[in-house]
Amino acid sequence: MTEATPQQPQKILVVSAHPEPRSLNAVLTAFAVEHLRAAGHEVQVSDLYAMKWKATVDADDFPDHAADRRLQVMAASERATLAGRLAPEIAAEQEKVRWADAVILQFPLWWFSVPAILKGWMDRVFTSGFGYGPAVPPPYSEGALAGRRALVSVTVGARESAFSDRGIHGRLTDVLHPVQHGLFWFTGMTPLEPFAVYGANDLPEEQLAAAKREFGRRLDGLFTDASVPFRALDGGDYGRDMRLLPGVEAPGTSGLDLHLRTDADAGPDTGIRPDAPARPRG
Amino acid sequence: MTEATPQQPQKILVVSAHPEPRSLNAVLTAFAVEHLRAAGHEVQVSDLYAMKWKATVDADDFPDHAADRRLQVMAASERATLAGRLAPEIAAEQEKVRWADAVILQFPLWWFSVPAILKGWMDRVFTSGFGYGPAVPPPYSEGALAGRRALVSVTVGARESAFSDRGIHGRLTDVLHPVQHGLFWFTGMTPLEPFAVYGANDLPEEQLAAAKREFGRRLDGLFTDASVPFRALDGGDYGRDMRLLPGVEAPGTSGLDLHLRTDADAGPDTGIRPDAPARPRG
Numbered sequence: 001m002t003e004a005t006p007q008q009p010q011k012i013l014v015v016s017a018h019p020e021p022r023s024l025n026a027v028l029t030a031f032a033v034e035h036l037r038a039a040g041h042e043v044q045v046s047d048l049y050a051m052k053w054k055a056t057v058d059a060d061d062f063p064d065h066a067a068d069r070r071l072q073v074m075a076a077s078e079r080a081t082l083a084g085r086l087a088p089e090i091a092a093e094q095e096k097v098r099w100a101d102a103v104i105l106q107f108p109l110w111w112f113s114v115p116a117i118l119k120g121w122m123d124r125v126f127t128s129g130f131g132y133g134p135a136v137p138p139p140y141s142e143g144a145l146a147g148r149r150a151l152v153s154v155t156v157g158a159r160e161s162a163f164s165d166r167g168i169h170g171r172l173t174d175v176l177h178p179v180q181h182g183l184f185w186f187t188g189m190t191p192l193e194p195f196a197v198y199g200a201n202d203l204p205e206e207q208l209a210a211a212k213r214e215f216g217r218r219l220d221g222l223f224t225d226a227s228v229p230f231r232a233l234d235g236g237d238y239g240r241d242m243r244l245l246p247g248v249e250a251p252g253t254s255g256l257d258l259h260l261r262t263d264a265d266a267g268p269d270t271g272i273r274p275d276a277p278a279r280p281r282g
Numbered sequence: 283m284t285e286a287t288p289q290q291p292q293k294i295l296v297v298s299a300h301p302e303p304r305s306l307n308a309v310l311t312a313f314a315v316e317h318l319r320a321a322g323h324e325v326q327v328s329d330l331y332a333m334k335w336k337a338t339v340d341a342d343d344f345p346d347h348a349a350d351r352r353l354q355v356m357a358a359s360e361r362a363t364l365a366g367r368l369a370p371e372i373a374a375e376q377e378k379v380r381w382a383d384a385v386i387l388q389f390p391l392w393w394f395s396v397p398a399i400l401k402g403w404m405d406r407v408f409t410s411g412f413g414y415g416p417a418v419p420p421p422y423s424e425g426a427l428a429g430r431r432a433l434v435s436v437t438v439g440a441r442e443s444a445f446s447d448r449g450i451h452g453r454l455t456d457v458l459h460p461v462q463h464g465l466f467w468f469t470g471m472t473p474l475e476p477f478a479v480y481g482a483n484d485l486p487e488e489q490l491a492a493a494k495r496e497f498g499r500r501l502d503g504l505f506t507d508a509s510v511p512f513r514a515l516d517g518g519d520y521g522r523d524m525r526l527l528p529g530v531e532a533p534g535t536s537g538l539d540l541h542l543r544t545d546a547d548a549g550p551d552t553g554i555r556p557d558a559p560a561r562p563r564g
Contacts, residue, residue, distance in 0.1 A: 019340040020353040055337035055398040058301040071302040073390075074439065074483055108355070111404045112464030113395060116337040120398030140450060157356065162524035168422060168515060169524075170459055170538050177452055178460070182394030201356055233450060242444035242451075255537030256452050 009040045010223060013100035017107040017118035019049045024155050024200055024208075029106045031212050032153070035219050044096050048117045054089070055120025061087045074128050081129030093125040102149040102222050103189065105179070108200065109156045112175050122183055131187040140233035143188015149222055150184040150191045152176060153215065155200035163198070172196055173228075174256050181230055181259065190227045192218070229261040291322045292505060295382035299389040299400035301331045306437050306482055306490070311388045313494050314435070317501050326378050330399045336371070337402025343369045356410050363411030375407040384431040384504050385471065387461070390482070391438045394457050404465055413469040422515035425470015431504055432466040432473045434458060435497065437482035445480070454478055455510075456538050463512055463541065472509045474500075511543040 014032055018025035029045065036043050046053075057073060059065050062080040080086045086094070097103060107118050114122070129135045136144035154176070156163065163172040173180065176194055184191040195218045197203065197211045218225070231237045237248045250262045296314055300307035311327065318325050328335075339355060341347050344362040362368045368376070379385060389400050396404070411417045418426035436458070438445065445454040455462065458476055466473040477500045479485065479493045500507070513519045519530045532544045 019338070019355070022352045023354075049338070049340070055402060056301070056331070057392070057397065058331070070304045072305075072483070073301070073392075110339070110355075111401070111408065112460035112468075113401065115339065116398045116402030116405050119393070119395065119401045120337060122393045123398050126393065159524070164525055166526040166540060167524055168513075168520055168526070168541065170463065170541065174456065174538055175460055175464070178394035178457055181452065182457070186394075201354070231450075238450055242441070242449055243446060244448040244450070252534055252536070254534070255539055256456055257537055258448060259450065259452065 008223070009042065010101040011042045011044075011099055012036050012102045012104065012222070013044050013046065013096045014104045014106060015046045015048065015118065015121060017048045017105075017115045017121075021050075023108075024197070024203060025106055025108055027208070028153060028155070028197070028211075028215060031215060032104060032106065032219055035216050036222075039220070044099070046093060046096065046121070048121055051089075053117055053121060054124070055117045057120070057123050061090060061124055063087065074133070078128035078133050078135065081127045082135055086127065090124050090127070093121065094127075094130050097125065097145065097148075100148060102151065104151045104153060104222075106153045107155075109154050109175075112169065114179065122179075126183065126187060131183075137188065138233060139186045139188070140230070141188070141235075143186070146188035148189045149227070150189040151218065151222060152179060152191075152194040153196075153218075154194055155197045157201045158198060160196070160198040163196075177256055180228060181256075185228075185230045191230070192222070192225055192227055229263075231259050231261055290505070291324065292383040293324045293326075293381055294318055294384045294386065294504070295326050295328065295378045296386045296388060297328045297330065297400065297403060299330045299387075299397045299403075303332075305390075306479070306485060307388055307390055309490070310435060310437070310479070310493075310497060313497060314386060314388065314501055317498050318504075321502070326381070328375060328378065328403070330403055333371075335399055335403060336406070337399045339402070339405050343372060343406055345369065356415070360410035360415050360417065363409045364417055368409065372406050372409070375403065376409075376412050379407065379427065379430075382430060384433065386433045386435060386504075388435045389437075391436050391457075394451065396461065404461075408465065408469060413465075419470065420515060421468045421470070422512070423470070423517075425468070428470035430471045431509070432471040433500065433504060434461060434473075434476040435478075435500075436476055437479045439483045440480065442478070442480040445478075459538055462510060463538075467510075467512045473512070474504070474507055474509055511545075513541050513543055 014029055016025060016029040020026065033043050033045060059067065059071050062076045064080060064085050065071060065076050105118065107114050131144050132139055158169060161167055162169045163175070165171050169175065172194060180191045195215055237244055239245050244258050249258050296311060298307060298311040302308065315325050315327060341349065341353050344358045346362060346367050347353060347358050387400065389396050413426050414421055440451060443449055444451045445457070447453050451457065454476060462473045477497055519526055521527050526540050531540050
């Protein structure tokens with residue numbers, strides 16, 4: 001099944017977010033786990049629906065928070081994190097992220113973003129004192145979670161052209177900016193180009209096979225493929241106001257591309273390309 | 283308290299997403315409701331935490347779905363929507379959106395996006411057959427929910443410069459693209475420029491007062507301010523592959539700006555500008 005090239009064994013966390021155990025997302029999650037284990041890696045899986053993961057941040061996340069006191073989420077999460085007093089299921093997920101050399105998020109694109117249950121994993125696990133905040137290194141640089149690679153594997157109902165550079169939905173990397181740059185890069189992780197399966201609502205068998213082959217290649221390159229060349233905050237490109245300094249970018253660059261280094265090659269190919277009707281759900 | 287200019291009475295839905303009833307978001311929600319009612323409008327509020335809104339899409343959303351059958355989310359949501367057989371709390375929210383002439387989303391920016399509970403409102407309420415899909419008009423054009431204005435009101439922990447055109451977090455409008463263009467515009471609603479309060483973790487009293495004054499102006503302009511000039515899918519700008527046709531854009535335009543009309547003025551000012559330490563939570 002696998003044709004992985006020999007690699008140093010690594011530790012990988014796969015976070016999966018689909019309610020249906022027979023879904024394409026479940027198939028891709030199982031494929032990733034099997035492929036990575038066959039290559040000698042250690043794998044843990046957080047199957048958020050199977051875990052009945054609570055999606056919403058609330059006072060129950062912070063057992064020491066007094067019920068009559070105003071909940072200031074960042075302050076409460078930082079206090080609980082530094083005191084080792086987070087809800088146990090949050091602490092357990094933080095331990096998995098700390099353990100991991102790479103994190104893979106497997107999800108369907110719902111409303112141009114992650115499903116709520118996965119957003120709730122981000123909101124609750126990446127507390128102040130763990131993923132960001134005054135108690136850890138500054139963002140976009142060494143970062144709290146530096147040294148970990150991060151890969152989005154996303155199923156998309158729409159056809160790829162609608163997510164291409166001139167596609168009406170916006171370029172997939174721009175649509176995923178809050179995850180790629182906002183969560184991964186902000187916390188110090190090293191994001192790869194997303195892996196996407198388009199036309200996912202009705203994927204013919206031979207395109208599923210092609211998607212698995214391509215996903216296998218991306219998994220084989222998890223620790224060796226070129227990463228997205230986002231700029232570091234402390235690399236001399238940004239001023240103290242966190243704005244890109246004048247003239248740093250290549251002429252004609254604008255929008256989110258401002259935050260890509262121009263001294264690096266683009267990453268690898270991003271997925272397979274069936275042509276199916278555009279739909280907002282994957 | 284209010285200085286609203288006389289308007290035609292309209293119907294407005296405010297969706298609010300913060301766990302703390304004494305939070306800045308709760309203050310802004312209450313301010314909006316009072317301000318809009320004082321101007322003669324009808325207002326409904328969906329306070330998602332107070333409603334204990336279930337954030338996750340699952341088979342319980344579709345009571346007729348057979349437990350042993352594979353859950354294909356888009357197909358199941360479309361069947362249930364067209365049959366009038368969605369879970370009652372979803373149908374109730376759809377009724378509020380249908381009723382509304384404008385929808386306001388009030389939320390803190392968590393991990394560069396909406397809190398999970400609000401993402402779950404989007405995931406569950408905007409079903410196929412209601413917000414998109416073959417049973418309703420095509421997206422980005424007349425759209426299923428055409429005729430409704432849509433306003434994001436967001437609190438942001440970071441300072442504004444980090445979300446400015448050259449700011450390291452990305453321009454706020456680009457970070458919010460999945461909501462502004464992906465949810466609102468896709469479903470036919472008319473998005474306004476977001477209203478943002480920066481430095482929200484520790485907002486001095488006089489900046490809160492300034493924020494309320496500015497929010498009041500934005501609420502007064504809810505039905506009259508210029509909207510974001512996104513391009514329509516059927517306006518002749520896009521090909522059948524849903525890509526922008528060559529040469530449609532102004533020279534030098536790239537990224538998400540490709541999808542803005544160039545024949546329109548920019549929208550109004552987007553918020554207030556205190557200067558506070560950058561933090562990812564609002």
